[in-house]
Amino acid sequence: MTDDRAALLRTLHDEHAPDLWRFVLRLTGDPQLASDVVQETLLRALQRPGALARRHTSPRAWLFTVARNLVVDNQRRAQTRREVPHDELPAARDHGAESADDTDALLDSWLVADALAQLSLEHRTVIVYAFYGRRSIADIAAELDIPAGTVKSRLQYGLRALRLALQERGVSQ
Numbered sequence: 001m002t003d004d005r006a007a008l009l010r011t012l013h014d015e016h017a018p019d020l021w022r023f024v025l026r027l028t029g030d031p032q033l034a035s036d037v038v039q040e041t042l043l044r045a046l047q048r049p050g051a052l053a054r055r056h057t058s059p060r061a062w063l064f065t066v067a068r069n070l071v072v073d074n075q076r077r078a079q080t081r082r083e084v085p086h087d088e089l090p091a092a093r094d095h096g097a098e099s100a101d102d103t104d105a106l107l108d109s110w111l112v113a114d115a116l117a118q119l120s121l122e123h124r125t126v127i128v129y130a131f132y133g134r135r136s137i138a139d140i141a142a143e144l145d146i147p148a149g150t151v152k153s154r155l156q157y158g159l160r161a162l163r164l165a166l167q168e169r170g171v172s173q
Helices: 003-028 031-047 059-080 100-117 121-132 137-144 148-168
Strands: none
Touching: 003 031, 003 059, 031 059, 100 121, 100 148, 121 137, 121 148, 137 148
């Protein structure tokens, strides 16, 4: 990256990223997705520096428009695939009434929930359906309206990503 582009990115990030992130977070309710959208918005600004220099549009307005369009496009893609996002992971429920003997199980469930939250929506969805919902590959494929082979692939790669996420948290096999 050239010095000019690096300086442009730094300036855009410093001036607009926090406000963009809050804006996208209000639209999506997902902090990770908000970060991804802000990153993609800034990347597009780097790829189109001429769009920021237009006299009739402020750079801030252009950035917010691009971010909003990215959110809308993401929601349309999810609706087209009939995928249902899971805001609350099954293992992240309130366990306030658990006994002291269940402490290890509670901590393990939080660890797994935290690792699941790091996965992509596609991988997390098939893992939750398969393991928490105890649903077959065919049922998952029918529910998500995707081929069974895609479910198997997402399950395989999702489990691999989950294993890596757990290893990063110090869990060994």
